[in-house]
Amino acid sequence: MLCSFPNMGHNWPIFKTLLECVDCEVILPDPTNREAIKIGVKYSPEFVCFPFKAVLGDFKNALDKGADTLVMAIDCGPCRFGFYASVHERLLKEMGYDNFRLIPLDQADLLTFKWVKLLKKVGPTNQLTFAQKAIKAVQFFLKKAKHVEDIQTAEGVFRAYERNQGDTTRVVIKLIKQLDETNTLQGLREFRKVIKDTFNNIDVDKTHNPLRVGLSGEIHISLEPYVNLDLRRKLGEMGVLINQSLSVYDWVVHKFHLNYHRKWLEHLAHPHVPMDIGGECVWVLGEYIDTAQAGFSGFIHSYPFTCMPEVTARTIITNSLQKKYDLPVLYFSFDEQSGQEGFRTRLEAFVDLMTGRRNKKSEDQNLSKEKIDSTLYQHYGNNFYNECLNLIHKK
Amino acid sequence: METIKQSSSKKIKVGIPRALHYFKYFPFWKKLFDELDVEIVLTNPTNKKIVEEGVTHGFGELCLPVKVYYGHALNLINEHPDIDFLFVPRYVAELKESYFCPKWLSLPDVIKILPNCPKLLNFEVNVKEFPISTAVIELGRQLGKGRSKSLDAYKKAQHYYDEYITFLRKGVSVNYALRLVLRDLPFKMPKKKPQKKVKFLILGHAYNLFDRFVNLDFIKKFEDQDIEVITIENMPKWVFKDPVIVNNKLLNYWRHEEEIMQAVRYFLTKGRNEIDGVIFLISFACGPDSLISELIMHDLKTVKIPYLAIIIDEHSGDAGLLTRIQSFTDMIKRKIEREEKLKLEKNINIKTKV
Numbered sequence: 115m116l117c118s119f120p121n122m123g124h125n126w127p128i129f130k131t132l133l134e135c136v137d138c139e140v141i142l143p144d145p146t147n148r149e150a151i152k153i154g155v156k157y158s159p160e161f162v163c164f165p166f167k168a169v170l171g172d173f174k175n176a177l178d179k180g181a182d183t184l185v186m187a188i189d190c191g192p193c194r195f196g197f198y199a200s201v202h203e204r205l206l207k208e209m210g211y212d213n214f215r216l217i218p219l220d221q222a223d224l225l226t227f228k229w230v231k232l233l234k235k236v237g238p239t240n241q242l243t244f245a246q247k248a249i250k251a252v253q254f255f256l257k258k259a260k261h262v263e264d265i266q267t268a269e270g271v272f273r274a275y276e277r278n279q280g281d282t283t284r285v286v287i288k289l290i291k292q293l294d295e296t297n298t299l300q301g302l303r304e305f306r307k308v309i310k311d312t313f314n315n316i317d318v319d320k321t322h323n324p325l326r327v328g329l330s331g332e333i334h335i336s337l338e339p340y341v342n343l344d345l346r347r348k349l350g351e352m353g354v355l356i357n358q359s360l361s362v363y364d365w366v367v368h369k370f371h372l373n374y375h376r377k378w379l380e381h382l383a384h385p386h387v388p389m390d391i392g393g394e395c396v397w398v399l400g401e402y403i404d405t406a407q408a409g410f411s412g413f414i415h416s417y418p419f420t421c422m423p424e425v426t427a428r429t430i431i432t433n434s435l436q437k438k439y440d441l442p443v444l445y446f447s448f449d450e451q452s453g454q455e456g457f458r459t460r461l462e463a464f465v466d467l468m469t470g471r472r473n474k475k476s477e478d479q480n481l482s483k484e485k486i487d488s489t490l491y492q493h494y495g496n497n498f499y500n501e502c503l504n505l506i507h508k509k
Numbered sequence: 510m511e512t513i514k515q516s517s518s519k520k521i522k523v524g525i526p527r528a529l530h531y532f533k534y535f536p537f538w539k540k541l542f543d544e545l546d547v548e549i550v551l552t553n554p555t556n557k558k559i560v561e562e563g564v565t566h567g568f569g570e571l572c573l574p575v576k577v578y579y580g581h582a583l584n585l586i587n588e589h590p591d592i593d594f595l596f597v598p599r600y601v602a603e604l605k606e607s608y609f610c611p612k613w614l615s616l617p618d619v620i621k622i623l624p625n626c627p628k629l630l631n632f633e634v635n636v637k638e639f640p641i642s643t644a645v646i647e648l649g650r651q652l653g654k655g656r657s658k659s660l661d662a663y664k665k666a667q668h669y670y671d672e673y674i675t676f677l678r679k680g681v682s683v684n685y686a687l688r689l690v691l692r693d694l695p696f697k698m699p700k701k702k703p704q705k706k707v708k709f710l711i712l713g714h715a716y717n718l719f720d721r722f723v724n725l726d727f728i729k730k731f732e733d734q735d736i737e738v739i740t741i742e743n744m745p746k747w748v749f750k751d752p753v754i755v756n757n758k759l760l761n762y763w764r765h766e767e768e769i770m771q772a773v774r775y776f777l778t779k780g781r782n783e784i785d786g787v788i789f790l791i792s793f794a795c796g797p798d799s800l801i802s803e804l805i806m807h808d809l810k811t812v813k814i815p816y817l818a819i820i821i822d823e824h825s826g827d828a829g830l831l832t833r834i835q836s837f838t839d840m841i842k843r844k845i846e847r848e849e850k851l852k853l854e855k856n857i858n859i860k861t862k863v
Binding site: 159160161162163188190191192193194196197199200201203204208216218386387388389391392393395419420421422423425426428429430432433434447 | 567568570571572601606608609610611612614615618619622623755756758759760762763793794796797799800802803804807
C-alpha cells in the first residue's frame with residue numbers, strides 16, 4: 115500500500131511520520147506547482163475555495179506517482195471544508211482513477227478518537243503490535259509537529275535580522291530535512307536544541323530594529339508557501355519580524371481541547387463573534403486584538419477568495435475592530451489568478467506605511483525607536499518566540 | 510439585557526429587514542410578534558436604492574443576499590429612527606447535526622457594528638444546545654414579557670407556521686402565501702391555472718428565488734414563456750424525510766442544501782418523468798452552492814435531465830438573463846415536440862403494419 119496526502123508547506127514530515135510509524139509506505143506529491151494548480155482549476159467547480167483546487171492537483175499528482183491510498187482531513191463544521199474529501203473522491207473517479215481509496219481523517223474533535231480508525235485502516239493487520247505502533251505514531255507526530263512550529267517561529271524572527279539574505283531559508287530547508295530523518299525518541303527530544311543552535315549560527319545584525327507583524331488567516335493558505343506566494347519569506351526579506359501562532363501543532367492541540375492560547379484568543383474575540391463559525395474566523399479576530407494590544411506595527415490576514423468565515427472576519431475587522439484598536443491591517447485573498455508583482459507592490463506599500471507610522475510616533479512622543487519597542491507588551495508570544503528574541507539580543 | 514417597560518398605549522416597534530431569512534421564516538415571526546404585542550416595521554421590497562446602499566457598504570467578496578441584507582438594515586436604521594429594536598436572528602442549527610451557512614451564523618455580529626444601529630433583539634436558534642422555546646423565552650424577556658406568555662406565543666406561532674408550510678406544499682407560490690400572511694388573510698388556494706405542457710423545477714435559496722428585484726423577476730419570465738414552475742417549497746413532506754447519502758464519508762450539514770439535494774433525489778429516482786428541466790439559481794460567491802451545484806449537475810447528467818445554472822450578482826442584466834432562459838426553454842420545447850412526433854410516427858407505422 116502506498117499512502118499519500120496533500121501538501122501543506124513544511125508540514126510533510128509530521129504526516130509522513132504518522133503513517134510510517136504504523137508500517138505504511140508513504141509517497142509524497144511534488145511540492146505544489148503551477149501544473150498541479152492548473153489541473154485543480156480545470157476539474158474543480160468554478161468558484162469553490164482555492165485550497166480545494168490545490169489539493170485536487172496534489173492528489174492527481176500523487177496518484178500519477180503510484181499512490182493508491184489518499185489521506186484527507188475531514189470536518190463537519192459549517193464551512194465548505196467538510197465537503198472536500200467526498201467531492202475530491204468523486205472528481206478523481208470521474209477523471210478516470212478507479213483504483214484508489216480515500217481515507218478520511220476525522221478531526222472534528224480529536225478526543226472522540228475517531229482518527230484511530232485511520233491508523234487501523236492503513237496500519238498493520240496484526241492487532242497485537244498495533245497499539246504499540248499507534249502510540250509511537252502519535253507521540254512522534256506531536257513531537258515533530260511541535261518542532262515544525264518552532265522552526266516556523268524561529269524563521270519569522272531570524273529572517274528579520276539576517277545579514278546575508280537567504281541564510282534563514284537555507285537553514286529552514288536543512289532543518290526540515292533533518293527533522294524528517296530523525297526517527298528516534300532521543301533524537302526528537304534533543305531536536306529543540308538542534309534548532310536553536312542551527313539558527314544561532316546565522317549571521318545576524320543585532321542593531322537592526324525590525325517592524326513586527328502578526329500573521330493569520332486560513333490554515334492551508336497561511337502554511338503553503340506556493341499558494342500564498344511565499345508571503346512569509348517576502349515579508350521577512352524586507353526586514354520585518356513575523357509572528358504566526360497558526361500551525362498544525364497549534365490546530366491539533368486545539369482539537370484535543372488543550373490549547374490555552376486559542377482559548378485566550380476566543381475570549382478576546384467573544385464580544386465580536388460569540389461562537390466558532392468555521393474556518394479561523396474567531397481566532398483571526400482574537401489574534402488581531404492580541405497583536406494590537408502587544409504593540410505590533412501591523413497585521414496581515416490571508417484567506418482564499420470568497421472563504422465564508424474569513425470574509426466575515428474581514429468585515430468585522432474593517433468595520434469595527436480597526437477603528438477601535440488602530441492597527442494597520444492588510445488583506446490578501448488568494449486564488450489561482452494571484453499575480454506576483456501586484457502582491458509585491460502591496461506588501462512594499464504596507465511596509466512603508468508601517469515604517470512611516472512608527473517614525474511619526476517616535477517624533478510625536480519624542481522617543482527613540484528602541485524606546486518605542488521597549489514599550490511593547492513583554493510577554494507576548496509563546497516560549498520559543500521569546501527564546502529566539504533572547505538569542506538575538508544576547509549576541 | 511435590560512428590559513423595556515411597556516406603556517399601555519404604545520407598542521414596542523421592531524424592525525425586520527425584508528431579506529434573507531424573511532422568505533423562509535417570516536410567518537413564524539409575524540405570529541410570534543403579534544402574540545407578544547409587538548408592532549412589526551418591515552422594509553419595502555428590495556429596490557435599486559437598497560441594493561446600491563448595501564453594495565456600497567459591503568465589500569466585494571460578500572455574496573449578493575448579504576449585501577442586500579445590509580441595504581435593508583441600513584434602510585431601516587436611516588428611515589425608521591423610531592424603532593426600538595432591530596430583529597436580526599441568529600440561525601445556527603434547525604436540526605441536530607446540521608448547520609446554516611457561516612454567514613447566517615455571524616449575521617447579528619456584522620449587523621450590530623453598522624453606524625447608529627439600534628439594539629438587536631437576541632434570538633438564537635441553535636437546537637444543538639437548547640430548544641427553540643428557550644430562545645423564545647429569551648426573546649420575550651427582552652421585550653418585557655413573561656415566561657408563560659412567550660411559551661404560549663411560541664406554540665401558536667409554531668402551529669401557524671406548520672399551517673403555512675402545509676399550504677405551500679399544495680403548490681402555492683411563496684410570494685402569494687407571504688402576501689396572505691402580511692394581510693392577515695386565511696390561507697385560501699388561488700384560482701387554478703390551466704395545466705401547462707412544460708414543467709420546470711427551480712432550485713435555489715428562498716432569498717434568491719422570491720426576491721423579485723434581485724433575481725430580475727426570474728419566475729415570472731418562465732410563466733411568460735408558458736411554463737409551469739415548481740420550487741422545493743411545493744414538494745410533499747415525505748421527500749424531505751431521509752437524508753441524502755452522497756458518499757459514506759459525507760454528512761451534509763447545510764440545512765438548505767440538504768433540502769435541495771433531497772428534492773433533486775426525488776426527481777432523479779421516482780419523479781424522473783414529472784419535470785422537463787432543472788434550473789439552479791445561484792448567487793455569486795455562494796459557498797455551499799458552489800459544491801452542491803457541481804454534485805447536482807453530475808447527477809442530472811447521468812439521468813439526462815436538462816440542467817441550467819444561472820449565477821446572479823448585482824451586475825446581472827435583464828436582457829442576458831432573458832436570452833438564456835428563452836434559449837433553454839426553446840430547446841426543451843423543441844425536444845418535447847420531436848418526441849411527440851416520433852411517437853406519432855411510430856403509432857402510424859404500427860397501424861399500417863396491422
